Amino acid sequence: MGAQRIALDLAVSTFGQLEKYVPANDNHQGGRYIGLARREESQPVTRDVPDQEARQGDWMQTYTGRQFWPLDPRSEEVVIDDIAHSLSLQCRYAGHCRRFYSVAEHSVLLARWLRGKYGAMTALYGLLHDASEAYLVDVPRPVKPSLTGYKEVEAKVQAAVFQRFGLPADLPDTVHDADNRIIGDELVNLQPMEWHARHSDKLGVPIMLWSPAEAEEEFMWTFRALMDQTADVRGGKAGGKAA
Structure with missing residues (x-):
């Protein structure tokens, strides 16, 4: 509870009093699934793609029961719930x-630091x-250079994410710098080594070392606040729900 209290205080001091996270899933309403309703939990929830709509590579099923083509990403298929949930379960x-x-906690801590230094738009990038x-x-960083084509695939997916939420494609240098500097803070959670x-x-x-559930909620809470604070700059582009 101590960590949760500190996290809440950090969030409130950064963004002010915020409404708690409400799931932004357009298949979820009032505690039940709509549109892609499950008849039984064992039945997969997917969208069929018309034969004439050829896509590059194969698709993966996301947390919210959608199809996503990592090699052929489209902004309208990016869903913030999928991002928050997946990153909350991935360990740095x-x-x-x-x-x-989690990667989700890393992203939230980075965003909140950037918010105080450079404003909401840079924080949303973070x-x-x-x-x-x-x-x-x-x-892992040492592996990426050896994966042929990985950087191109990563860049395409990241560009689709930025487009989905009304952000220009280029990540600010301040975010790159902060992403490297936060490693120094994260070392407290690693065994000591000379590097x-x-x-x-x-x-x-x-x-904070949040649980996956805490990290997911903090990620969504921060996302909502930053989307509201940057609406005018981004041209009022909505986020959260899939098209």
């Missing part, structure tokens, strides 16, 4: 942490900077 550093620490990992998983000395320029954010 390929799981080589002392305790579970929150979504790893959103492609919801569809491609969090590949840690290279990351002395920390952001100074506390690592």
Whole structure:
């Protein structure tokens, strides 16, 4: 409860009093599924693609029961619920942490720090900077250069995410810099090694070690606040529900 209380205080001090997260799933209303209703839990929930609509590669089923083509991403098929849920279940550093620490928490902590320094628009970029990992998983940095074509695939998915939520495609340099600096804060959750000395320029954010459920809720809560705060800059583009 202590960690939850601190997290709540951090969120309120950053964004003010916010409404608690309400699921932004256009297949969910009042506690029941609509549109793609499940007759039985064992039955898959998918959308059939017309034969004439050829897509590159194959599709994967997302958390909300949708189809997503990682090699042929489209912004209208990006759903924030899928992103928040997936990232909340993925551990940073390929799981080589002392305790579970999710990509979702990493994204939230980064976004809240950026909000205080550079404003809501930069913070929204920070929150979504790893959103492609919801569809491609969090590949360790040393592995990425050896995966032929991975960077291109990652860039296409990330561009679709940014387009979905009304953001220009280029990630600000301030987000890149903060993403590297937060490693210094995260080292507290790793076994000590000599390379840690290279990351002395920390952001100074506390690592909360939220559970997946806490991380997902904090991610959605932060997303809603930042979307509201940047609506005018983004041209009022809505987010959350799939088209």
